[in-house]
Amino acid sequence: MRTITWNDDAQKVEMIDQRLLPQEFMINAYEQYQEVADAIRAMVIRGAPAIGAAGAFGIALAAYQSKASTTAALIEDLEEAGAFLNKARPTAVNLAWAVRRMLKETVVFDGSVDELRDHLLASAKAIADEDVEINKRLSEFGAALIEDGDHIVHHCNTGALATVDWGTALGVIRMAQEQGKKIHVFVDETRPRLQGARLTAWELEQYGIPYDIITDGASGYLMRRGLVQKAIFGADRVAANGDVANKIGTYMLALAAYDNGIPAFAAFPMSTVDFELESGNMIPIEERDEAEVLQLQLLGKRVTPGNASARNFAFDVTPARLVSAWITEKGVIYPPFTANIKAAMAE
Amino acid sequence: MRTITWNDDAQKVEMIDQRLLPQEFMINAYEQYQEVADAIRAMVIRGAPAIGAAGAFGIALAAYQSKASTTAALIEDLEEAGAFLNKARPTAVNLAWAVRRMLKETVVFDGSVDELRDHLLASAKAIADEDVEINKRLSEFGAALIEDGDHIVHHCNTGALATVDWGTALGVIRMAQEQGKKIHVFVDETRPRLQGARLTAWELEQYGIPYDIITDGASGYLMRRGLVQKAIFGADRVAANGDVANKIGTYMLALAAYDNGIPAFAAFPMSTVDFELESGNMIPIEERDEAEVLQLQLLGKRVTPGNASARNFAFDVTPARLVSAWITEKGVIYPPFTANIKAAMAE
Numbered sequence: 001m002r003t004i005t006w007n008d009d010a011q012k013v014e015m016i017d018q019r020l021l022p023q024e025f026m027i028n029a030y031e032q033y034q035e036v037a038d039a040i041r042a043m044v045i046r047g048a049p050a051i052g053a054a055g056a057f058g059i060a061l062a063a064y065q066s067k068a069s070t071t072a073a074l075i076e077d078l079e080e081a082g083a084f085l086n087k088a089r090p091t092a093v094n095l096a097w098a099v100r101r102m103l104k105e106t107v108v109f110d111g112s113v114d115e116l117r118d119h120l121l122a123s124a125k126a127i128a129d130e131d132v133e134i135n136k137r138l139s140e141f142g143a144a145l146i147e148d149g150d151h152i153v154h155h156c157n158t159g160a161l162a163t164v165d166w167g168t169a170l171g172v173i174r175m176a177q178e179q180g181k182k183i184h185v186f187v188d189e190t191r192p193r194l195q196g197a198r199l200t201a202w203e204l205e206q207y208g209i210p211y212d213i214i215t216d217g218a219s220g221y222l223m224r225r226g227l228v229q230k231a232i233f234g235a236d237r238v239a240a241n242g243d244v245a246n247k248i249g250t251y252m253l254a255l256a257a258y259d260n261g262i263p264a265f266a267a268f269p270m271s272t273v274d275f276e277l278e279s280g281n282m283i284p285i286e287e288r289d290e291a292e293v294l295q296l297q298l299l300g301k302r303v304t305p306g307n308a309s310a311r312n313f314a315f316d317v318t319p320a321r322l323v324s325a326w327i328t329e330k331g332v333i334y335p336p337f338t339a340n341i342k343a344a345m346a347e
Numbered sequence: 348m349r350t351i352t353w354n355d356d357a358q359k360v361e362m363i364d365q366r367l368l369p370q371e372f373m374i375n376a377y378e379q380y381q382e383v384a385d386a387i388r389a390m391v392i393r394g395a396p397a398i399g400a401a402g403a404f405g406i407a408l409a410a411y412q413s414k415a416s417t418t419a420a421l422i423e424d425l426e427e428a429g430a431f432l433n434k435a436r437p438t439a440v441n442l443a444w445a446v447r448r449m450l451k452e453t454v455v456f457d458g459s460v461d462e463l464r465d466h467l468l469a470s471a472k473a474i475a476d477e478d479v480e481i482n483k484r485l486s487e488f489g490a491a492l493i494e495d496g497d498h499i500v501h502h503c504n505t506g507a508l509a510t511v512d513w514g515t516a517l518g519v520i521r522m523a524q525e526q527g528k529k530i531h532v533f534v535d536e537t538r539p540r541l542q543g544a545r546l547t548a549w550e551l552e553q554y555g556i557p558y559d560i561i562t563d564g565a566s567g568y569l570m571r572r573g574l575v576q577k578a579i580f581g582a583d584r585v586a587a588n589g590d591v592a593n594k595i596g597t598y599m600l601a602l603a604a605y606d607n608g609i610p611a612f613a614a615f616p617m618s619t620v621d622f623e624l625e626s627g628n629m630i631p632i633e634e635r636d637e638a639e640v641l642q643l644q645l646l647g648k649r650v651t652p653g654n655a656s657a658r659n660f661a662f663d664v665t666p667a668r669l670v671s672a673w674i675t676e677k678g679v680i681y682p683p684f685t686a687n688i689k690a691a692m693a694e
Contacts, residue, residue, distance in 0.1 A: 022652045186658070189640070191538065191562035197643065197651045205652055213640055213657040215538035216564040217596020221632075221663035224598070249564020251571070252599045255606055285568075293536070293560055296544065297644035304544045305369045305552055310560040311533070316568035 002132075002165045003050050006057060006125060011064065013057040015045045018161055022202035033062040033081045040088035040095070043193065047162025048236045048272055049131050052094030056124035058085045059102040063117040074113050075106045078120075090284040091245055091315045092236040093274045098127055128164045134269045134329040135166040142172030142232075142267050142327035148181040150229045153219045153257075155188045156247035157195035158234035158267065159203040169232040169267040170203060172327060177209055185211040186222060190247060192292040192312060216249045220256035231257040232327075235268040242320030242337030243280025248313055254322040266318075267327035273341070280317035288312045349479075349512045350397050353404060353472060358411065360404040362392045365508055369549035379412060380405040380428045387435035387442070390540065394509025395583045395619055396478050399441030403471035405432045406449040410464040421460050422453045425467075437631040438592055438662045439583040440621045445474055475511045481616045481676040482513040489519030489579075489614050489674035495528040497576045500566045500604075502535045503594035504546035505581035505614065516579040516614040517550060519674060524556055532558040533569060537594060539639040539659060563596045567603035578604040579674075582615035589667030589684030590627025595660055601669040613665075614674035620688070627664035635659045 004015045012029040013036060020026050028044055030036050036058035039045055045054050062081030068074035082099040089095060105123045109116050146152070152173060156162075159170035167174065177183050185204060190196035197213050204211045214222065222228045231253055237245040244250070244266045257264035277283060293310035296303050304310075326333040330344040351362045359376040360383060367373050375391055377383050383405040386392055392401050409428030415421035429446040436442060452470045456463050493499070499520060503509075506517035514521065524530050532551060537543035544560050551558045561569065569575050578600055584592040591597070591613045604611035624630060640657035643650050651657075673680040677691040 023648050023650075188564075189538070189643075191536070191564065194643070194645070194650050197641075197655070201655050202652050205654060211656070212637075213651060213655055215595065215640060215659075216562065217535075217538065217599055218658070218660060218663070220599040220602065221595060221660055222658070224664065248562065248568060252564055252567040252603050255567065255602050256599050259602055290559075293562060294544075295645065296536075296541070297647065298541070298642065300644065300647055301370050303370075303541050304560060305549050307552060308544070308548050308560055309558070311565070311569070312562075313565060313568055316565070317571065 002128070003161050004045060004053050004057065004128065004164060006121065013061060015039060015054070016161065017044050018046060018199060019044060021199055031061060032065060033058040033085060036061060037085050037088040046195070047157065048092035048094040048234065049135070049163040049168065049269055050161070051089065051092055052098040052271060053128045053131055053164050055085050055095045055098040056102050056127040059099060060121040060124040063120045068113060071106070071113055071116055074116060078103060078106060089286060091286045094271050097271045101127065131164040131269070132166050135163050135168055135171045137329040138168065138267060138269065138327050139166065139171035139175035141332050142265065143175035143179055145265065145325070145327070145332065146172065146176035146181055146183065146230065150181070151184045151186060151227055153186045153188060153222070153228050153231045153253065154200060155196065155233040155250050155253050156190045157199035157203070159200060161199050161203065162234065168234045168269070169265070170200060172232060172267050173209065174207055177207065183209055185209060186219065186228060187211050187213045188216050188219060188249065188253065189213050190249060191216055195247070219253055223256055223260040223262055228262060231262060231264040233266055235266050235272050236315055237283050238266070238268065238273045238326070239277040239280045239283060240275050240338060241279050242323060242335065244318045244323055245280060245283040245285065245315050246318065248316050251316040251318045254318045258322045263324035264322060265325050265327050266323050270328050270330060280319065283317055285316070286314045288314050349475070350508050351392060351400050351404065351475065351511060353468065360408060362386060362401070363508065364391050365393060365546060366391060368546055378408060380409040380432060383408060384432050384435040393542070394504065395439035395441040395581065396482070396510040396515065396616055397508070398436065398439055399445040399618060400475045400478055400511050402432050402442045402445040403449050403474040406446060407468040407471040410467045415460060418453070418460055418463055421463060425450060425453060436633060438633045441618050444618045448474065478511040478616070479513055482510050482515055482518045484676040485515060485614060485616065485674050486513065486518035486522035488679050489612065490522035490526055492612065492674070492679065493519065493523035493528055493530065493577065497528070498531045498533060498574055500533045500535060500569070500575050500578045500600060501547060502543065502580040502597050502600050503537045504542035504550070506547060506550040508546050508550065509581065515581045515616070516612070517547060519579060519614050520556065521554055524554065530556055532556060533566065533575060534558050534560045535563050535566060535596065535600065536560050537596060538563055542594070566600055570603055570607040570609055575609060578609060578611040580613060582613050582619045583662055584630050585613070585615065585620045585673070586624040586627045586630060587622050587685060588626050589670060589682065591665045591670055592627060592630040592632065592662050593665065595663050598663040598665045601665045605669045610671035611669060612672055612674050613670050617675050617677060627666065630664060632663070633661040635661050
């Protein structure tokens with residue numbers, strides 16, 4: 001089952017509600033692009049590649065919602081929908097990338113309004129299918145870096161749930177296991193939304209890959225003790241110089257890996273690279289509701305004082321100097337990234 | 348009200364139950380040293396200086412529990428009690444330090460069995476009183492390092508609750524505020540026991556010091572954004588070379604501070620230094636029950652999968668190269684620590 005799919009009978013986009021996992025497995029269906037934007041914002045669906053696909057299906061929904069009778073009027077409606085969808089979450093560039101790619105289809109398309117609607121749906125489905133292929137391809141490249149017996153620290157969730165299917169960084173781990181390598185994963189719990197403790201742990205159980213959950217502050221100690229051989233994570237936006245924006249905590253993980261001579265790999269599709277940004281300092285970092293930090297409970301009770309306040313930046317930026325390599329569908333790219341990525345793209 | 352006190356009427360040691368704060372304020376009373384060991388293990392009382400005082404009062408209780416009719420027999424019972432108390436938690440050296448200091452009193456004491464019992468109680472009270480004085484003294488030294496307007500990242504809880512009263516790293520912040528400096532604290536929530544989100548937040552509210560709780564993986568990003576001027580934490584055991592064992596997550600915090608040119612201060616009484624250990628690699632690091640990591644709840648439900656497992660190291664070791672200075676009752680000690688600490692102790 002994919003994280004996000006199109007239901008042809010119902011003409012709706014369906015998503016696994018990731019807020020409820022692993023306690024409850026529920027599918028939500030949406031028939032309006034505004035609902036899709038809300039679902040992205042509320043993190044029903046999350047993970048850069050997955051919200052890219054959600055953006056594409058959002059545009060397809062908008063095409064069917066539109067009352068336009070000319071392609072010009074339809075395109076106008078779609079541009080409005082695209083701007084609305086783009087605002088749902090600011091950091092992951094895949095959302096804007098998918099919306100832009102969908103809108104580009106309208107420019108080259110030659111046909112009736114209804115044909116354009118169907119063409120856009122087909123395009124969204126193609127983006128979703130491609131995501132799975134790309135993830136498997138990058139996972140093949142990445143798995144070659146993983147050795148039998150590795151203990152790997154993994155941050156956030158980058159598995160099937162963070163993508164349409166298969167996963168990026170977690171996809172690399174799955175692929176290594178499928179190749180017969182024995183892997184053990186230290187799962188960063190990934191506060192505040194606990195994507196590691198909830199989603200990555202749940203996925204690893206299904207893949208039969210042994211793991212232990214650790215708190216986000218613990219990986220450095222494990223590395224100093226010699227218990228870790230690799231660190232791997234995804235990306236929400238990568239700047240042209242190689243800086244990687246990813247889930248909050250990634251920078252400190254990469255720093256600990258660097259301090260201990262342990263490779264830190266970022267795995268992502270090329271659609272995550274924002275070639276227009278010279279450096280990671282220009283990546284917009286989403287600040288979310290403080291409630292996500294404060295609502296933590298133990299024994300059924302909230303633990304923070306009633307008047308407590310919090311800051312809740314959802315992402316951080318890891319400077320390229322701390323990233324050992326990019327794992328992409330174009331291959332493993334080593335520093336200096338600026339030069340090597342150009343070469344990889346030119347192939 | 349002190350974290351730990353002796354109730355003369357009841358002949359019991361009383362402690363604030365820190366597991367329940369900030370939701371409930373409850374005092375537990377103990378009349379057996381074995382109960383004190385259990386309370387230390389279960390973290391009714393925690394924080395290196397506070398568990399030192401608990402160890403001292405534990406020995407006083409053991410003296411009254413003992414049926415011995417000669418001082419030699421009493422000393423034998425106390426040595427057994429001391430060994431039992433020492434086993435409660437392995438990392439903080441203050442526990443062993445206080446027990447050893449109490450047992451030394453028996454060697455030099457000249458008097459009856461009952462007089463020795465009373466002398467030991469007086470010694471435990473003296474250790475507790477001294478702790479408060481020492482904390483205030485080190486806080487005076489530390490406050491000189493804090494500037495008006497500083498935003499300070501603080502890890503775990505090092506306040507009145509981690510000591511008999513006043514605090515170490517948090518004591519420095521309190522003292523700076525009492526000197527009229529405007530301070531804002533970024534409170535690391537400090538997974539898994541959440542001493543920051545629960546105890547430090549609660550103390551800061553009482554002192555009227557503004558704060559925001561952050562997740563443990565967030566301080567690095569705040570530093571890169573220029574939002575932080577200092578990092579400060581306590582210590583559970585410090586090796587002769589300056590390596591600092593402290594609550595898990597401290598190493599990654601110190602690393603982030605170092606990477607951003609931000610001073611990272613460790614504040615602790617000299618009783619935390621274990622001069623017999625050449626390096627921090629020799630400090631025993633407690634591994635606690637995985638349930639502390641796994642029992643996290645959101646919306647009244649446990650978030651981790653039912654079969655999940657975890658690793659739960661309670662402390663880590665920050666190498667001396669990442670520590671900008673020690674803040675102690677002997678003054679602020681800068682690197683090279685090995686040489687400068689000897690000079691400070693000789694004064």
